[in-house]
Amino acid sequence: MEVLLMEEKIIKMIKNYVAAYPHSEGTGWKEPLVAFAAAGDPLFRELRKIVQPAHALPQDFLPAARSVITYFLPFRDPVAESNIAGRHCSRTWAVAYIETNRMIGELNAYLQQQLEVLGFEAEHLPATYNFDKKTLLSGWSHRSAAYIAGLGTFGINHMLITSKGCCGRIGSLVTDLELKPTPRPEEEYCLYKSDGSCGDCVERCVNEALFYDHLDKQQCYRMCLENNERLQGLESETDICGKCMVGVACSHIKP
Numbered sequence: 001m002e003v004l005l006m007e008e009k010i011i012k013m014i015k016n017y018v019a020a021y022p023h024s025e026g027t028g029w030k031e032p033l034v035a036f037a038a039a040g041d042p043l044f045r046e047l048r049k050i051v052q053p054a055h056a057l058p059q060d061f062l063p064a065a066r067s068v069i070t071y072f073l074p075f076r077d078p079v080a081e082s083n084i085a086g087r088h089c090s091r092t093w094a095v096a097y098i099e100t101n102r103m104i105g106e107l108n109a110y111l112q113q114q115l116e117v118l119g120f121e122a123e124h125l126p127a128t129y130n131f132d133k134k135t136l137l138s139g140w141s142h143r144s145a146a147y148i149a150g151l152g153t154f155g156i157n158h159m160l161i162t163s164k165g166c167c168g169r170i171g172s173l174v175t176d177l178e179l180k181p182t183p184r185p186e187e188e189y190c191l192y193k194s195d196g197s198c199g200d201c202v203e204r205c206v207n208e209a210l211f212y213d214h215l216d217k218q219q220c221y222r223m224c225l226e227n228n229e230r231l232q233g234l235e236s237e238t239d240i241c242g243k244c245m246v247g248v249a250c251s252h253i254k255p
């Protein structure tokens with residue numbers, strides 16, 4: 001019988017769970033990417049300087065934390081394509097966002113339960129944790145955790161570019177199980193950061209929020225709220241946009 005390492009077991013659990021998860025017609029996910037970080041990686045403490053002073057550490061969720069499990073759930077191509085045209089977010093993109101957030105919660109609860117069966121503790125974090133609508137800062141950045149775990153590098157659109165692009169959602173959870181950290185990429189995946197080319201995302205911004213050297217978060221959020229107003233009748237809030245992630249070089253691949 002094949003004996004899997006714990007890292008391989010967790011990757012398999014995540015892939016199988018996502019493959020079997022129900023979704024609406026026209027949405028759905030490609031095979032996820034998974035990466036692990038050491039909970040003691042000094043970069044987690046650096047997030048208090050880079051992201052915000054109140055950014056949590058893995059140990060704040062689980063005092064005996066040893067590892068952070070992160071994963072990227074890539075949307076299927078038609079989900080991203082549905083969001084290319086026009087100023088406003090497509091309904092398909094919004095439904096995919098809601099379904100993915102729901103799945104992240106349930107997948108994390110499943111992983112926590114499976115780890116407990118194996119004798120380990122885990123603490124799962126919601127898709128959005130302590131998001132402050134005034135400062136637009138979160139108490140835990142899944143994207144930053146995934147960067148630390150080696151899932152990809154940041155583009156100038158402030159998204160994490162993975163080997164399967166940036167169109168999708170990221171989840172993470174903390175455990176006291178020791179997992180081998182995934183090596184971080186040595187190169188920048190964003191073309192503008194690596195050689196000054198591209199800039200597609202800046203060109204695609206629909207609300208003059210994204211620039212080559214910064215993102216105006218408040219201006220970006222105004223667009224997200226505009227979309228939320230228009231997308232009535234969905235089961236939860238959809239203060240999202242995503243126009244700078246679709247129809248660009250890094251949407252589905254590492255360019």
Ligand code: SF4
Nearest residue numbers: 155190191198199201
């Ligand atoms: S669209 Fe181009 S410049 Fe923008 S994040 Fe992607 S690779 Fe970088």
Ligand code: SF4
Nearest residue numbers: 205210220241242244
């Ligand atoms: S999410 Fe929308 S408003 Fe915000 S930077 Fe991207 S395109 Fe611009």
